[in-house]
Amino acid sequence: MGLLTGLRDSLSRVTDRLFSEQEPKRIGIYGPPNAGKTTLANRIARDWTGDAVGAESHIPHETRRARRKEDVEIERDGKTVSIDIVDTPGVTTKVDYEEFTDEMDKDDAVRRSREATEGVAEAMHWLREDVDGVIYVLDSAEDPITQVNTMLIGIIESRDLPVLIFANKIDLEESSVKRIEDAFPQHETVPLSAKEGENMDEVYEQIAEYFG
Amino acid sequence: MPEATTDGGDGVQIDLISGQRMEGKTSMEKVRMILDGVHEGNIVILEEGLTPDEESKLIEVTMTEINPEEFNGIEIETYPRPSSDSPSFFGRLMGKDGPDTKLTVIGPADRIETLHKDETLISALVSRD
Numbered sequence: 630m631g632l633l634t635g636l637r638d639s640l641s642r643v644t645d646r647l648f649s650e651q652e653p654k655r656i657g658i659y660g661p662p663n664a665g666k667t668t669l670a671n672r673i674a675r676d677w678t679g680d681a682v683g684a685e686s687h688i689p690h691e692t693r694r695a696r697r698k699e700d701v702e703i704e705r706d707g708k709t710v711s712i713d714i715v716d717t718p719g720v721t722t723k724v725d726y727e728e729f730t731d732e733m734d735k736d737d738a739v740r741r742s743r744e745a746t747e748g749v750a751e752a753m754h755w756l757r758e759d760v761d762g763v764i765y766v767l768d769s770a771e772d773p774i775t776q777v778n779t780m781l782i783g784i785i786e787s788r789d790l791p792v793l794i795f796a797n798k799i800d801l802e803e804s805s806v807k808r809i810e811d812a813f814p815q816h817e818t819v820p821l822s823a824k825e826g827e828n829m830d831e832v833y834e835q836i837a838e839y840f841g
Numbered sequence: 842m843p844e845a846t847t848d849g850g851d852g853v854q855i856d857l858i859s860g861q862r863m864e865g866k867t868s869m870e871k872v873r874m875i876l877d878g879v880h881e882g883n884i885v886i887l888e889e890g891l892t893p894d895e896e897s898k899l900i901e902v903t904m905t906e907i908n909p910e911e912f913n914g915i916e917i918e919t920y921p922r923p924s925s926d927s928p929s930f931f932g933r934l935m936g937k938d939g940p941d942t943k944l945t946v947i948g949p950a951d952r953i954e955t956l957h958k959d960e961t962l963i964s965a966l967v968s969r970d
Contacts, residue, residue, distance in 0.1 A: 722900055723914030723950035724907055739909045746914075750904040753897050774958070776917050780896045787893035 653700055653711040654840050657760035659752065659785075661777050662689040662719030664766040665797040669823035670716035673836075674698045676829065682716050688732050690745035692718045695755050705837035712840055715760060718748030720777055756784060762791040762840045769796040769820065770803040773812040782813060791839050794818045795832070800825045853884060853952070853967050860889035868895045872902050879915055879949050880906075884967055890919055890943035899947075916953040918963045919945045 658666045670682040682698045684691060698714040726735070726742035733741070756763075763785050767773050785792050794813055796806040800822040810818045819835050821828040856878050863871055871891065876899075878885045891899060899917075907914050920943060946953075946963060957964040 720900065721914070722903060722917055724904075725913045725950070726909045742907070742909055746904040746907045750901045753901040753904075757894070757897055776919065776955075776958075779919070780893070780900070780917075784893040784897045 653713045654761040655697070655713045655715055655759060656762045656764055656836075656840055657695075657715045657717055657752075657755055658764045658766060659717055659756065659781060660719060660766035661768075661775065662721060663687070664719065664768045665823050666719065666766045667692050667716055669764070669766055669795065669797065669821075670696075670698065670714050672823045672826065672829065673703075673714055673832075674701060676833075677701050677703055682714065688729065690719060690724070690729075690741060690748070692716060693741070693744040693748035694718065695748070695751050703833050703837055705834055705841075708837065708841065710837045710841035712836070715755060717752035717755060718745065720749055720752055720781055722777060724749070756781075757788070760790065762793075764793050764795055764836075765816075766795045766797050766823075767809055768798050769806050769809055770798050770801040773809045778812075782816075786815075792816055793835055793839050795823075796820045797823055799827060851969070853969060854882070855884045855886065857886045858888065860887075863887065863889060868892075868898050869902075871895055872899050875899065875947055876902060876906065876915075879947060880912065882949055882952060884946065884948040884953060887945040887947070890945040913950045915947055916950045916955065916965075917945065917947045918955055918958060918965065919943050920958075920960055920963070 658670050660666050667683050667685050671685065674680055674682045678698065678701055680698070683696050695715055695717045698716070701712050701714050703710045703712065724742045724745045726738040729738035729741050732738075765778075765782065765785070767778065782792070794809060794816045796804075796809045796818050798804055799806060799820045806818065806820040817835065817839070819828070819832055821832050858874070863874075866874070872895065875885050875887075899915075903915050906912060944963075946965060948965075948967065952968050954966045954968075955963070956966050
């Protein structure tokens, strides 16, 4: 009995180590449409794996499916942090196909809007069930106090998920990192330009510290 | 519903739903009640708002119900931060108050437009159709 109990405990310890401690944490990249989430995911993935995650576009809702890049190993201060990056569709409460008709014909716009709604629902499901931490990406040239941002930050906080706020697009003239810091003072805000690769050292330091 | 006011079909119906009416309802029942109202073109005002989990489900269910040319989704507004310990205006109006109350306004995206919002004011423009 003692032997069996000991064996079971040992197996349990090994299983715990294999499937929790060493399993890469899934870090969801969330935010409103067009904040630069995929550009950031691609920047991180290219820097550490050489591959991209998905296509980028100036048209909202280019990312319409959550996409996971597994085992991204980030090295900082001699330590290696292994994470899975989950690039998610931009979250919104409304999708109007007419937003896209300047860029494509009606059938494609309708298809894009249908896929976008499925993608947002999928992103919300991931947030409730499948991520261990969140990088919340905001366009620092836009007003951060929107209902979607307030709600999503509230949802993330209610789930006790570690969250970093990334103030993206600091290369733009209208960028204001302070506006984001003032809007969400309870969270660490990291300024960056994913497109230009500005301040990526601090980005990786913070990722390693928060999610390592 | 009893909270509803209507002018006979030509105006905008506003449903003010008290916290008491929401008590005991499951998350999905609350989401359903809100979206049924919004689908009819009504503006729904919740005295006590939703929990973060319920807000998450509201977004998810709204997305599954969006239908091009029929329903574009919702506009939703709450104050950006929880109210202070002092009784809110709406709380006093509804005869009760509390630090957790978070007035929430929800309407069809194509009929409601937020004009201004800060910690103490939500200003919205509602169109008839």
